[in-house]
Amino acid sequence: MASASEQGGITQSSPGLFDISLIVNGAPQAVRVPARRLLSDCLRHDLRLTGTHVGCEHGVCGACTVLVDGVSVRSCLMLAVTADGARITTVEGLTEPDGTLSAVQQAFADCHGLQCGFCTPGFLTTITAGLAENPDPSPDQAREIIGGNLCRCTGYQNIVQAVLRAAELRREAGLKREAGLTREAGLTPEAGP
Amino acid sequence: MTAMFGEPIARLEDDRLLRGNGAYLDDLGHDALAAAFVRSPHAHARVLGVDVADALDVDGLVAIYTYEDLPGRIAEPLPLLIPHPALTHGRTGYPLASDEVNYVGEPVVMVIARDRYLAEDAAERIMVDYEPLPAVVGVDAALAAEHLVHPDVPGNVAGHLVQSNGDAAAAIAAAPRTLELHLYIERSASTPLEGRGVLARWDTESRRLRIWTSTQTSTGVRAAVAAKLELDLADVDVITPDVGGGFGVKIVHPWPEEVLVPWAARLLRQPVKFTEDRIEHFVASAHERGQRHQVRVGFDDDGRLLGLDVRFWHDNGAYIPYGLIVPIITSTQLLGPYKPGAYRVEFSSLYTNTVIVTPYRGAGRPQGVFVMERTMDAIAAALGLDRTVVRERNFIQPDEMPYDQGLIFQDGRPLIYDSGDYPAVLARLKALAGWDGFEAERAAAAEQGRRLGIGLACYVEGTGVGPYEGAHVVVETSGKVKVATGLTTQGQGHQTVFAQIVADELGVPIGDIEVVTGDTRAFGYAVGTFASRAAVMSGSAVALAARAARAKAIRVAAAALEASPDDLEITGGIVQIKGDPESGIAIGTVAVLSNPLRYAFDEAAQAATQFAGGDIGKPPVADGDEPGIEGREYFSPLRSTFASGMHAVVVETDPLTAEIRIVRYCVVHDCGRLINPRIVEGQIHGGVAQGVGGALYERMAYDETGQLQNASFMDFLMPYVSEVPAGIEIDHLETPSPLNPLGIKGAGEAGVIPGAAVFAAAIEDAEGIAITSMPISPSDLFELRLSRRGDRAV
Ligand code: FES
Ligand code: FES
Numbered sequence: 001m002a003s004a005s006e007q008g009g010i011t012q013s014s015p016g017l018f019d020i021s022l023i024v025n026g027a028p029q030a031v032r033v034p035a036r037r038l039l040s041d042c043l044r045h046d047l048r049l050t051g052t053h054v055g056c057e058h059g060v061c062g063a064c065t066v067l068v069d070g071v072s073v074r075s076c077l078m079l080a081v082t083a084d085g086a087r088i089t090t091v092e093g094l095t096e097p098d099g100t101l102s103a104v105q106q107a108f109a110d111c112h113g114l115q116c117g118f119c120t121p122g123f124l125t126t127i128t129a130g131l132a133e134n135p136d137p138s139p140d141q142a143r144e145i146i147g148g149n150l151c152r153c154t155g156y157q158n159i160v161q162a163v164l165r166a167a168e169l170r171r172e173a174g175l176k177r178e179a180g181l182t183r184e185a186g187l188t189p190e191a192g193p
Numbered sequence: 194m195t196a197m198f199g200e201p202i203a204r205l206e207d208d209r210l211l212r213g214n215g216a217y218l219d220d221l222g223h224d225a226l227a228a229a230f231v232r233s234p235h236a237h238a239r240v241l242g243v244d245v246a247d248a249l250d251v252d253g254l255v256a257i258y259t260y261e262d263l264p265g266r267i268a269e270p271l272p273l274l275i276p277h278p279a280l281t282h283g284r285t286g287y288p289l290a291s292d293e294v295n296y297v298g299e300p301v302v303m304v305i306a307r308d309r310y311l312a313e314d315a316a317e318r319i320m321v322d323y324e325p326l327p328a329v330v331g332v333d334a335a336l337a338a339e340h341l342v343h344p345d346v347p348g349n350v351a352g353h354l355v356q357s358n359g360d361a362a363a364a365i366a367a368a369p370r371t372l373e374l375h376l377y378i379e380r381s382a383s384t385p386l387e388g389r390g391v392l393a394r395w396d397t398e399s400r401r402l403r404i405w406t407s408t409q410t411s412t413g414v415r416a417a418v419a420a421k422l423e424l425d426l427a428d429v430d431v432i433t434p435d436v437g438g439g440f441g442v443k444i445v446h447p448w449p450e451e452v453l454v455p456w457a458a459r460l461l462r463q464p465v466k467f468t469e470d471r472i473e474h475f476v477a478s479a480h481e482r483g484q485r486h487q488v489r490v491g492f493d494d495d496g497r498l499l500g501l502d503v504r505f506w507h508d509n510g511a512y513i514p515y516g517l518i519v520p521i522i523t524s525t526q527l528l529g530p531y532k533p534g535a536y537r538v539e540f541s542s543l544y545t546n547t548v549i550v551t552p553y554r555g556a557g558r559p560q561g562v563f564v565m566e567r568t569m570d571a572i573a574a575a576l577g578l579d580r581t582v583v584r585e586r587n588f589i590q591p592d593e594m595p596y597d598q599g600l601i602f603q604d605g606r607p608l609i610y611d612s613g614d615y616p617a618v619l620a621r622l623k624a625l626a627g628w629d630g631f632e633a634e635r636a637a638a639a640e641q642g643r644r645l646g647i648g649l650a651c652y653v654e655g656t657g658v659g660p661y662e663g664a665h666v667v668v669e670t671s672g673k674v675k676v677a678t679g680l681t682t683q684g685q686g687h688q689t690v691f692a693q694i695v696a697d698e699l700g701v702p703i704g705d706i707e708v709v710t711g712d713t714r715a716f717g718y719a720v721g722t723f724a725s726r727a728a729v730m731s732g733s734a735v736a737l738a739a740r741a742a743r744a745k746a747i748r749v750a751a752a753a754l755e756a757s758p759d760d761l762e763i764t765g766g767i768v769q770i771k772g773d774p775e776s777g778i779a780i781g782t783v784a785v786l787s788n789p790l791r792y793a794f795d796e797a798a799q800a801a802t803q804f805a806g807g808d809i810g811k812p813p814v815a816d817g818d819e820p821g822i823e824g825r826e827y828f829s830p831l832r833s834t835f836a837s838g839m840h841a842v843v844v845e846t847d848p849l850t851a852e853i854r855i856v857r858y859c860v861v862h863d864c865g866r867l868i869n870p871r872i873v874e875g876q877i878h879g880g881v882a883q884g885v886g887g888a889l890y891e892r893m894a895y896d897e898t899g900q901l902q903n904a905s906f907m908d909f910l911m912p913y914v915s916e917v918p919a920g921i922e923i924d925h926l927e928t929p930s931p932l933n934p935l936g937i938k939g940a941g942e943a944g945v946i947p948g949a950a951v952f953a954a955a956i957e958d959a960e961g962i963a964i965t966s967m968p969i970s971p972s973d974l975f976e977l978r979l980s981r982r983g984d985r986a987v
Contacts, residue, residue: 036310045308050220051213053437055386056471060906063386091213105211109203112871115879116684117210118217118386118437143914150906152386152438153684154875155882155944156914157921 010084020084024049025093033080039073040064042080043090051091051121055150062149065122066090072129091121094128103169104128104162113162115153123149127163136167197693197703198935201871204689205703215435218390218407218468225392225464226255228454229312231302231319232477233294236328236546236899237342240292240321243302247318253307254315256461258453260291260301266421267456271447274413275516280352284343284544286512288449294323295342295511296548297899298476300449305457305465328546328899332485332506335543342511342544349544351513356524358599359535364500368491372571377966378560378949380483380508380893381886383553384911385683387437388469389448389478393455397462403430404455407437409444409681410721411711417447418455426717433711439683440883441552442479444723445515475904480893481519481553483508484560488568491534496572496583499534503527503564507542510549517542519550519557521603522655527561528598528608529653530615530837531569531587536600546899552723554883555945558654563967566650566950570957580954581619581628584651588615602833603724604658610835612928613653618839618861621924622649626841626859634843644848645856646959649841650947656836656864656939657729657932661829663718664734666695666742668822670788670797672766672781674699674706676738678731679719681711685941686872687727691735693868694935698739699746700763701780718827725836725939728868733828733933741824749787749822750778780822788820789813834930836938838862840881840947844955851975853889853956858918863926865938873940874923880944882917887945888952888968890916 011019013032022029024047031046040057043049043066052075055063059077066075067089094102101109104127114120123146130145131137137145142163143156151159209215243259260268270285290301302319306312327340335342335349342349365371391406402424408414408431415431418424436443450467458465469478486505492498507520524538569587573580589596591614598608623629631647638645664678676695682688692706709715710731711722720730743763750768751758754776762771769777778786785801793799807813814820843856860877867873890910894902903909910916929936953964962977969977 034310044220045223048223049213050216053217053387054219055437056906058471058905058907061386091211095212101208101211108211109207112204112875114207114210114684115686115875116386116436116438117206117215118435118684120210121213124211139919143919146914148913150386150911150913152384152440152883152911153879155878155880155917155921157878157917158875160914160919 010081018081020081022083023087025089031080035079035081037080038076039078039080039083040075043075049090049092053118053121055119060150061119062126063119063122065125065149067125067129070129070132072126089125091124094124102128103173104131104166107162107166107169111158111162111165113154113158119149119151123151123159127166131167131170135170137163139164197696198868199866200693201869202689202693204686204872205692206686206688217387217435217437218392218405221405221434222392222464222466225466226305226307226461227309227312228450228457228465228467229304229309229316230300231304231316231321233290233297233299233301235294235323235325236297236330237326238294238323239326240290240294240301241324242322244320247320248304248315251306251311251315251318253311255305255307256457257315257319258289258303258457260287260289263289266423267452271449271452271514272417273516274514275518277352277517279354280513280517282346282351283516284346284351284512285514286449288452295546297901298473298548299511300477303453303457305461309468330545330547330895330897330899332483332508332543335508335545336506342546346544351509351542351544352517353541354517354521354524355537355539356600357537361500361502361535361537364535365489365491365502368499369493370575371489371491372575374488374567374571375965376486376488376564376567378482378484378563379968380480381553381891382480382893383440383442385438385440385442388471388474389443389450390468391451391454392464392466393458394464395459395462401428401430402455402459403432405432405434406451407443408433408446409439409683409723410446411681411713412679412717412719413446413721414451415713418452421447421452422456422459431713433681436681436683439722440554441481441556441723443683444721445479445551471906472904475909476548476901479549479551480510481550481556482560482887483550484523486560486564488564490568490572492572494576496576496578496586498531498587501533501536503538505540507540508545508550509542510545510547512549513542514549515551518603519552522557523561525598525600525602525608526558526653526655527565529562529565530589530613530651531565532589547895554880554942556724556942558652558942558946559887559949562650562652562947563950563953566947567953567965570954580649581623585616585619590616602655604833606832609832610653611832611930611932613835613837613863614926614928615651615837618837618863618926621926622839622841622859622861625861625922625924626843628841642848644846644959645843646846646955646957647841647843648951648954648958649839650950650954651839652946653835653837654725654939654943654946655833656725657830657834658724658726659829660720661827662720662730662734663716663825663827664731664738665716666699666735666738666824668742668746668780668784670781670784672705672779674701676706676708676735677715678710678735679713679716680722680727680731683722685727685876686869687731690728690868690872691732694732694736695739698736699743701766705766725941725943727941728937729834729933729939730828732868732937733935734826736934737826737828738824741826742822745787745824746780746783746822750783753778753786784822787822828933830932832932834865834932834938836864836940836943838943840951842951842955844952844959846956846959846974851971851978853971853974855885855918857920857922859922860944861924861926862943863928864940864943865930866927866936867925868937870925876940877923877944878921880942881921881948882912883945884948885917886912888948889970890968892968
């Protein structure tokens with residue numbers, strides 16, 4: 001086994017076990033894991049964040065998708081040790097600070113975008129990243145955003161609707177936030193389009 | 194208060210699931226020991242010996258079990274769940290293979306270790322010595338019976354059944370025109386996104402067993418495991434956690450793992466968990482659909498059916514725990530909305546050295562509809578008639594309902610359609626799909642070098658099969674209403690639709706209602722979730738239980754208000770004299786009053802204590818009465834209800850690459866009264882996507898040695914969003930069922946049923962090549978084109 005310094009800062013605490021630190025949904029976490037432990041298992045079983053689901057364990061279904069430093073990643077294809085030092089967002093971390101559902105979550109509820117709910121966390125994280133990149137997707141782009149995730153229940157119809165609805169909710173929230181900021185600054189809000 | 198029944202309200206279960214707070218099987222039991230299995234790499238082999246020596250020094254190993262270790266009833270074959278007189282050679286597997294394995298994936302050794310990684314480490318080091326035997330793969334090999342799957346089953350025939358209504362042979366012989374068709378459908382599978390899984394905990398102090406399992410029938414698992422472990426039912430709880438999809442595969446029980454994991458938990462006095470991985474789900478759960486069919490049909494010059502004779506061969510895999518249900522459904526439901534004239538059907542169910550076959554959404558109907566609708570299209574082609582005209586001429590008419598098809602259905606009861614209006618469904622479908630304008634559309638596309646085709650397919654689906662379901666409704670003193678029914682949920686929105694029913698029946702706000710399903714602690718008598726039966730069976734039972742609770746609440750409130758029960762109503766959770774909100778008592782208070790108390794537990798409860806009054810001339814609980822506002826009722830219908838529908842699809846086939854693109858997909862659906870149209874549409878969407886998968890992409894690629902070549906999501910092509918239509922146009926007709934209090938029929942399976950038939954029809958229409966085998970891939974279509982051109986190079 002390589003020494004701690006050779007592992008790029010990961011300390012090997014006892015034979016085969018490594019101490020890593022992650023920032024998960026904003027909270028720092030220290031975990032001791034074997035080198036082969038998948039990030040998905042680390043999140044689910046070590047940190048007990050079971051919202052991240054495992055549908056295939058070979059990188060095809062997308063149920064295990066989490067955001068690693070803001071980028072959507074299949075946590076079944078990443079070793080926990082390689083995530084050392086990363087900021088990770090799981091489905092549990094998507095809600096607003098006050099506990100209300102995020103725009104993407106709310107859109108799924110509004111559009112009946114889930115049935116059994118097993119694939120849902122992976123869609124929610126994927127779409128969250130997708131809308132950060134493209135806040136105003138066309139229906140075709142909405143389909144592209146979810147193009148790599150499998151769902152066996154919904155036939156995707158309402159998930160596509162949910163992507164579009166989430167974009168709409170985000171725009172509305174953005175406008176409200178802007179209006180609030182303008183008022184706070186004592187400025188007269190300009191008439192909207 | 195507006196009625197909830199029929200409203201497309203948002204689901205009550207979603208908030209929890211959207212926050213990642215669902216609790217699926219593998220989200221439970223973090224401290225449990227993990228089970229992993231050594232599975233057979235051979236489709237057919239004798240097991241000569243198991244050598245575990247190398248595995249013993251794996252760190253974290255707890256136990257290794259082989260067949261030799263299994264005691265008592267656990268060492269016996271798994272139950273044959275649905276016996277039938279025609280199932281003359283029923284065989285089931287052992288929880289762990291004894292001396293023979295019959296499919297790749299069959300469990301041979303169970304390993305228990307501290308976690309799954311370690312259990313797999315140990316499993317990998319276990320050496321099993323096999324003597325390979327010739328494998329029987331596919332219907333044709335089974336039928337040829339050159340080799341036998343089970344040496345004591347001649348011809349590989351598990352069962353053989355003939356049903357008839359009239360003299361089909363004579364009718365066909367006398368018919369002015371006849372046709373013969375050979376039709377084939379390959380295997381596919383339910384493939385829920387969450388595989389199987391079971392967690393068991395033995396409580397050493399109370400000597401009770403608690404099982405969580407990802408199942409479609411918690412009461413079924415409870416009875417089966419209690420029998421295997423020789424425990425009283427009262428000492429076993431089975432809880433269905435959130436389930437990540439079922440689609441049929443999870444109705445099978447007990448799986449080998451469902452027997453072994455609880456057994457090991459009791460033996461080791463530690464919780465044990467098994468979570469199936471994806472490859473295991475492909476090779477060790479269940480498939481469906483594989484059938485070969487031969488049709489002879491006689492008809493007149495107008496296309497009216499005179500006689501229909503269908504023979505088919507069903508591939509049931511290595512064992513047959515679920516009996517003959519799938520082929521029985523094919524043999525009866527293929528009749529669809531038609532009067533077949535004289536009918537005879539004969540099938541054999543055949544063993545092969547492949548994983549078992551059990552119902553997958555649609556359960557034999559997709560094959561049956563494929564057979565009947567291909568036949569209808571062939572008749573139309575033979576006579577040069579419009580395909581809808583031939584169908585119209587053979588429809589059962591609304592005034593002929595109830596219609597007796599003269600056969601016995603999958604529930605052992607006569608196949609009698611309760612209601613339906615097939616001409617109306619077809620009229621709507623033609624309008625929705627633009628059937629009459631299609632030739633112009635086709636011509637316009639052809640001008641641009643594009644090749645279009647349209648197809649339609651009709652089905653009738655027996656739903657809501659018995660024997661029964663029950664429900665319990667109780668009003669808490671807080672006014673909250675707890676509803677329990679025993680069947681299970683896999684994403685159908687049962688919490689929402691049952692709450693909608695209770696809200697209306699009881700007159701309480703929907704937000705005060707909590708529904709529990711699939712937990713034997715909450716409701717112990719149930720059958721399970723299959724055959725689109727949950728809404729019909731449990732929905733009806735829930736309605737009846739809520740009515741009973743309502744009657745009781747009215748009676749208790751009437752005494753308190755000194756009013757006649759007939760003058761009372763319940764609205765918004767308040768029991769009041771009709772139209773007089775001033776008189777109202779909250780239903781929670783009525784619950785307090787219904788339970789004469791000695792001890793007040795809070796201020797409201799004081800009203801029910803012994804010194805608070807009441808008629809001292811009567812016992813506090815009247816003869817024959819009970820405390821509490823509760824209802825417990827069962828619903829057991831005479832027969833199944835029959836939903837119906839028709840789909841149409843327009844496809845475009847690429848003249849060069851043979852790629853098949855969906856231009857539009859239309860559904861007209863009649864499942865009786867809709868409880869929640871949004872949820873019903875969701876069911877249709879999901880079903881249609883599975884129909885697309887089954888028609889164009891999904892197949893189980895077994896090679897001739899019985900190895901499944903595509904046991905992963907990389908190779909088994911389950912549709913992504915890019916494979917399903919961008920929009921599914923849906924129209925509903927609501928023909929109420931007379932067989933239940935709510936007039937509903939099931940909706941869960943409908944979307945998938947006409948999939949193979951409708952795509953075959955549309956592709957045939959686009960290409961002018963007979964499509965007789967499904968699924969069809971672009972390369973299959975390309976080959977068909979080549980063979981039609983007589984192998985000329987393109
Ligand atoms: S579980 Fe990671 S992609 Fe399927
Ligand atoms: S909602 Fe069940 S897999 Fe998507």
